[in-house]
Amino acid sequence: MNVHAAALAKAYPFDEATSAFAGDVIGDLARHPKRLSPKYFYDAAGSELFEQITVLPEYYPTRTELGILRDRGDEIAAIIPQGAALVEFGAGATTKVRLLLEHCEFGAYVPVDISGDFLKAQADGLRKDFPDLGIYPVAADFTTPFALPEAVADLPKVGFFPGSTLGNFEPQEAASFLRSARKILGHGAQMIIGVDLEKDERTLYDAYNDAAGVTARFNLNVLVRINRELGGNFDLSSFMHRSIYNRDRHRIEMHLISRKAQTVRILGNTFAFRPGETIHTENSYKYSLERFTALARSAGWTVRESWTDAARMFSVHALTAE
Incomplete structure (x- = not known):
C-alpha cells in the first residue's frame, strides 16, 4: 500500500482496493504532468465500454488477433x-x-x-x-x-x-x-x-479517436469512477478526450484535456487545472x-x-x- 493509500485508509472507511485506488489517484494527480493509471479504466462500466470499442470499424486489434488465433x-x-x-x-x-x-x-x-x-x-x-x-x-x-x-x-x-x-x-x-x-x-x-x-499513423489515430466517440466515453469514465467511488467533483463536460501518436516513442498517448481553468476536489485534496492541461491516462506502445x-x-x-x-x-x- 502506498503512502497516500495508508493515510487515506486511516481517514476513510474504505476497503483495501478502494484505498489503493484513492492513493494512486491522489498521488498521480499531484504529479506534474498529471496522470492516472489505465488499470482503473476497468470497473464494470469501463469493461463494457471497452468491449464496445473492440467491435468498432476503426479498431483493428481485436478482429485481427481473433483472425490469427482462429487461423x-x-x-x-x-x-x-x-x-x-x-x-x-x-x-x-x-x-x-x-x-x-x-x-x-x-x-x-x-x-x-x-x-x-x-x-x-x-x-x-x-x-x-x-x-x-x-x-x-x-x-x-x-x-x-x-x-x-x-x-x-x-x-x-x-x-x-x-x-x-x-x-x-x-x-x-x-x-x-x-x-x-x-x-x-x-x-x-x-x-x-x-x-x-x-x-501507418492514420490507422493508429483513427483506432483511438473513433467517430462514434466510444473511446472518449471510455477515457472519461475514469473520472466518473473517481466521482462515484472517491467523492470527486469532476465536471465531465469540462474535459475532452484526445489521442495522439508519439512517433519518437512508438506509442499512442491518450489524454483528458481540461477545457478551462478549474479546481477539482477529491477526499479533501484540491487539484488545479490550467486551460489545456492534460491528464495522461494511457499509452499504447x-x-x-x-x-x-x-x-x-x-x-x-x-x-x-x-x-x-x-x-x-x-x-x-x-x-x-x-
Whole structure:
C-alpha cells in the first residue's frame, strides 16, 4: 500500500482496493504532468465500454488477433501440453479464450482480473459451454504478484495475455510484467501473447479517436469512477478526450484535456487545472517483431513461434520460459 493509500485508509472507511485506488489517484494527480493509471479504466462500466470499442470499424486489434488465433489455432495447440492450466492475465470477454479452449485440451482455466464482478459473470457464462473444464477465477491486479489456485498447482502452466495490453506498459514495466508472469507460472511455463505492431499513423489515430466517440466515453469514465467511488467533483463536460501518436516513442498517448481553468476536489485534496492541461491516462506502445523479441528475451522468455496477419497489423507469439 502506498503512502497516500495508508493515510487515506486511516481517514476513510474504505476497503483495501478502494484505498489503493484513492492513493494512486491522489498521488498521480499531484504529479506534474498529471496522470492516472489505465488499470482503473476497468470497473464494470469501463469493461463494457471497452468491449464496445473492440467491435468498432476503426479498431483493428481485436478482429485481427481473433483472425490469427482462429487461423493458427492448430499450430498453437501443437506446442501446448495437454492438460495444462491456462492462466489469462487481465481476462475480459471470453471471445479469444474460447478459440484456445476449442483448439487445445486444457485441464483448467484461471482467469485473472481486477474487476471481480465482470470476471465472475464471464466465468459463469464460460462454465455453461465448457462444463467439464475446471474454471478458477482470481480477482487480483495481474500486474502484481498473486497466488494461483491450489487446484492447478500440479498442472503445466500456459499464460495467455491477448490484446494489445502489453503496450500499455512502459518498456521497463513490460519487462517487469513478463518477469513476474514467468515467476507466477513457474519453471517450464509457456505463454501466448498478443502484441500490436507498428503501422501507418492514420490507422493508429483513427483506432483511438473513433467517430462514434466510444473511446472518449471510455477515457472519461475514469473520472466518473473517481466521482462515484472517491467523492470527486469532476465536471465531465469540462474535459475532452484526445489521442495522439508519439512517433519518437512508438506509442499512442491518450489524454483528458481540461477545457478551462478549474479546481477539482477529491477526499479533501484540491487539484488545479490550467486551460489545456492534460491528464495522461494511457499509452499504447507499438512494437516491431525484433523489438518485442528483444524485450521478451530480457525478461527470461524465448520466442518459440510468431504469427501475424497478412497485412502485418498484429502479432501473436508463443513464448517459452528460459
